Amino acid sequence: MNKILLIFLLLGLTGRIFAQYSDKEIIIQGYVSDAYSGEILSNAHIQIGEQSSISNNYGFYSMRIKAGTLKLHASYMGFSSVIKDIIVERDTTISVALYPGLELPEVVFQVNNNKKVENKGLGNLRINLSQLSVSPLFLGERDIIKTMQFMPGVSSGMEGSSGLNIRGGTNDQTLYLIDDVPVYNQNHTFGLISIFNPDILLSADMYKGGIPAIYGNRLSGVASIELKEGNYQTYHHSINIGTLAGIISTEGPIVKNKICYLFSARRSFLDLLTNAFLSIPSNGNWSSSMFAFWDINGKISWKLTDKTK
Structure with missing residues (x-):
């Protein structure tokens, strides 16, 4: 009898342990x-x-x-x-x-x-980056901001500028982010070209309504641009020459599967052409062109642990 009670007691404890697990x-x-x-x-x-x-x-x-x-x-x-x-x-x-x-x-x-x-959406969408090459271009240059201007409810404001007037707001009411870092001047050359290098873009999100709380501090909308991290496995190099500018990009591992880099530089061509063919010598010196721009982007990604980057 005592053995039977002991067995039932053990079964009850096992059931409780299993239930707790x-x-x-x-x-x-x-x-x-x-x-x-x-x-x-x-x-x-x-x-x-x-x-x-x-x-x-x-x-x-x-x-x-x-x-x-x-x-x-x-x-x-x-x-x-x-x-x-x-x-x-x-x-x-x-x-x-x-x-x-x-x-x-x-x-x-x-x-x-x-x-x-x-359409019950809140006006939040992700831009298909493959559309950059088929959307209307400014002097042959791809521009993510000009692609966003073709979305419903968005306009450029001044013709030809790289600004976003979302749902009646002005460009200074739009929050621009690169990897979650605010950008306060997103244009080159009097607003004709944006600073976002198309060769290193990973994703581009636009919020026209229902803006999350983490994207506060603006009235009309948000343009959130994410850059590539770089390749952790192999090296990749590219040269892109367009009508207006040239881009040199490189990415690859510093420590394979641990640390990688991304570097890209862009430089305009128009000022070089105008200086060579259209400028008139004055006192032996060539006058410089006003229409010029350049930018450099660099990024290092380091996987410290499985939980920390």
Whole structure:
């Protein structure tokens, strides 16, 4: 009889321990990146068990779930999904690397004309950077700000300028950010060209309404520009020569998978041409052109730990 009571007592304690373990909440966090270049992937979808999360502008995600054996599913548009089983008993860092190259099949939408289709969005959108090369160009130069001017509810104000007047506001009421750092003068050459080098852009978001609290301090809208981090795996160099300016860019690892750099320089050509062909010598000196610009962008990314960058 005593043995039977002891067995029931042990079963009860085991059940309580198992219940406490199954109800234990832990934190899982990590980064989502490109498996080839190590570049971060923002707005990637992560699902662990029944919980879901979206990676932020730095590719970081975090969620609170119950401990146990779970299934992790990570996906991003244009990349192959990752599905794997994980066993977690304590706070854990799980970073995911996705491989690019997934081709999506054609999707056809059929809309019933008898129903009214309404856009319930808040006016927040991400610019497709591939459109930079096909949108109307200023003297053959790609410009992310001029591409944003073709969005609904946005105008340039003065014709030809690189400003954003969002929903009736003025350009000084628009907040410009580069990697979350405010920029107070976003133009070159009297407002004709923006300072954002098109060769090193990673993403471009525009908020025309429903602006998040972290983007305060402006009245009409936000233009948030993210630059590439650089390639953690291999070296890449490029030279881009246009009608108005030339760009030299380079990126690569300093310590592979740990530290990488990104460097890009842009210089206008028009002043060199006008100085050579249109200027008139005066007292033996050539008069300099007023229409000129240049900019330099440099960036170093260092993965200190799995949780710190």
